[in-house]
Amino acid sequence: MLKFSTRLAVGTLFAAVATASFAQAPAADDAAAKNALKNGAFRIVAPFPPGGPVDVLSRLLGTGLQHEYGQSAVVDNRPGANGNIGIDMVKRAAGDGHTMLVVPAGNMTINPTLMANLPYDVDKDFTAVAMLAKAPNVVAVFPTVPVKNIQELIALTKSKPGTMAYGSPGVGSGLHLAGELFKEATGADLLHVPYKGTTQALNDALGGQIQVIFGALPTLMPQIQSGKLRALALTGNDRSALMPEIPTLAEAGVKGVNVVSWYGVYVPKSTPANVSGQLARDVTKILNEPATLQTLKAQGLDLSPLRLEEFRKFQADETKTWEKVIKDRGITAG
Numbered sequence: 001m002l003k004f005s006t007r008l009a010v011g012t013l014f015a016a017v018a019t020a021s022f023a024q025a026p027a028a029d030d031a032a033a034k035n036a037l038k039n040g041a042f043r044i045v046a047p048f049p050p051g052g053p054v055d056v057l058s059r060l061l062g063t064g065l066q067h068e069y070g071q072s073a074v075v076d077n078r079p080g081a082n083g084n085i086g087i088d089m090v091k092r093a094a095g096d097g098h099t100m101l102v103v104p105a106g107n108m109t110i111n112p113t114l115m116a117n118l119p120y121d122v123d124k125d126f127t128a129v130a131m132l133a134k135a136p137n138v139v140a141v142f143p144t145v146p147v148k149n150i151q152e153l154i155a156l157t158k159s160k161p162g163t164m165a166y167g168s169p170g171v172g173s174g175l176h177l178a179g180e181l182f183k184e185a186t187g188a189d190l191l192h193v194p195y196k197g198t199t200q201a202l203n204d205a206l207g208g209q210i211q212v213i214f215g216a217l218p219t220l221m222p223q224i225q226s227g228k229l230r231a232l233a234l235t236g237n238d239r240s241a242l243m244p245e246i247p248t249l250a251e252a253g254v255k256g257v258n259v260v261s262w263y264g265v266y267v268p269k270s271t272p273a274n275v276s277g278q279l280a281r282d283v284t285k286i287l288n289e290p291a292t293l294q295t296l297k298a299q300g301l302d303l304s305p306l307r308l309e310e311f312r313k314f315q316a317d318e319t320k321t322w323e324k325v326i327k328d329r330g331i332t333a334g
Contacts, residue, residue: 029274029277030274030277030278032274033097033272033274033275033277033278034278036096036097036272036275037069037097037098037275037278037279037282038069038070038071040071040096040098041071041072041073041074041098042062042065042066042069042071042072042073042074042098042099042100043073043074043076043093043098043099043100044058044059044061044062044065044073044074044075044076044100044101044102045058045076045078045086045087045089045090045099045100045101045102046058046075046076046077046078046086046102047077047078047079047080047083047084047085047086047087047101047103047107048077048079048083048086048104049077049079050077053104053133053135053261053263053299053301054102054103054104054263055075055077056295056299056301057102057132057133057263057301058075058102059075060286060287060292060295060296061073061100061102061132061265061283061286062074062075063286064282064283064285064286064289064292065282065286068282068285068286076089082107082111082115083103083104083107084107084118084119084120086101086103087101087103087107087119087120088119088120090126090266090267090268091119091120091125091126091268092268093268094268094270095267095268095269095270095271095272095275096271096275097267097271097272097275097276097278097279099267099268100129100265100266100267100279101126101265101266101267102132102263102264102265103263103264103266104261104262104263105174105261105262105263105264105318106172106173106174108122108126108128108264108266108315108319109122109315109318109319109322110172110173110174110177110322110326111172111333112319113319113322113323113326113327114172114322114326114331114332114333115172115333116333122315122319124269125268125269126266126267126268126269127266127267127268127269127271127276128264128266128308128311128312128315129264129265129266129267129276129279129280129283129307129308129311130264130265130279130280130283130284130305130306130307130308130311131262131263131264131304131305131306131307131311131314132262132263132264132265132283132287132304133262133263133287133296133301133302133303133304134236134260134261134262134263134301134302134304135216135217135218135260135261135262135300135301135302136216136217136234136235136236136238136240136242136260136261136302137174137175137178137214137215137216137217137234137235137236137259137260137261138214138215138216138217138220138224138231138232138233138234138235138246139153139182139212139213139214139231139232139233139234139235139249140205140212140213140215140220140223140224140229140230140231140232141153141211141212141213141229141230141232142205142206142208142210142211142212142229142230143227143228143229143230144208145211145212145230147232148230148232149232149233149247149252150232150233150249150252150253150254151252151253153188153212153232154186154187154188157188157189157190158187158188158189160189161189162189162191164189164190164191164211164212165190165191165192165193165210165211165212166179166190166191166192166193166210166211166212166213166214167193167194167195167201167202167204167205167210167212167213167214168192168193168194168195168201168213168214169194169195169196169197169198169201169215170194170195170196170197171194171331171332171333172326172331172332172333173194174259174261175214175215175216175259176192176194176214176331177259177322177325177326177331178214178235178257178259179192179214180192180325180329180331181256181257181259181325182214182235182249182254182257184325185254185255185256185257186254190212193210198215198216198219201213201215202215202219202220202223205229206223206228206229213229214235216261216300217231217234217240217242217243217246217300218242218299218300218301219300221242221243221300224243231243231246232246232252233246233247233248233249233251233252233254234246234247234248234249235248235249235257235258235259235260236248236258236259236260237250237258240302241297241302242300262304263301264311264315265279265283267279276308277308280307280308281307283305283307284305284307287303287305288303288305
């Protein structure tokens with residue numbers, strides 16, 4: 001009996017020590033990650049020109065990290081090759097948490113299927129840290145198009161087969177694929193007209209050369225407010241605080257078209273898990289700062305605090321969706 005009690009006591013002691021060790025391990029990992037991130041300047045690579053959402057988000061992230069760690073943070077704009085130049089640069093960087101990539105959704109969920117010979121593999125070369133923000137997309141029409149809602153637009157396209165067109169920023173863009181999902185879900189008879197960017201598509205929509213445009217709401221909002229375009233529906237699941245009067249496609253009876261523009265932060269795959277985890281927590285903290293929220297709102301961006309596994313699953317699911325659309329439709333780049 002004494003031996004059993006002794007063994008029980010010893011076993012209980014070992015269990016207590018093990019439990020304490022496990023409890024202390026995450027805290028030790030967090031402290032080690034914080035110390036590692038304090039040691040060196042940050043570089044946030046934005047693979048597109050200054051001025052757009054990627055640049056704005058990169059600068060918000062840099063400012064937040066600078067305040068958090070007392071280290072300088074530089075935004076490195078590296079445009080070119082549809083973002084591939086900057087992305088490849090981060091792929092080759094040291095995985096110490098000091099070099100990060102801020103990038104729009106399409107580069108990570110569309111291009112791997114759309115483009116052959118990409119210089120990177122999303123899963124093998126990067127760790128997805130967190131989603132930073134998202135922007136709603138809108139379906140809008142030229143004011144002379146005689147429709148007031150999505151169902152009327154669908155009916156009109158079917159009554160005039162082959163004569164109505166929608167514009168997007170380019171072949172394989174998220175807005176092009178949103179249009180294809182919309183056609184698939186509704187049977188709408190719309191021709192796709194690709195442009196080299198949103199500006200050109202918007203100009204033709206305002207001139208009446210195309211009847212329909214799929215665009216980011218923050219970009220189209222001034223034209224909608226002035227009456228130069230008529231908004232019919234948003235392509236996401238939620239209404240936007242920017243223009244809450246615009247219904248979603250789901251509310252208009254169109255299911256299965258949930259397409260928003262989003263932006264994420266990534267680090268090289270060699271980055272230790274505790275460091276990428278700490279960066280994810282830092283991103284959440286930065287995004288919830290009042291000044292950051294105010295800047296996001298001014299840019300027409302919504303806070304989207306997905307991080308680590310939740311973000312990775314979201315990215316993987318969206319990649320599968322776009323892979324099917326691209327392959328089913330035979331869409332190829334350029």
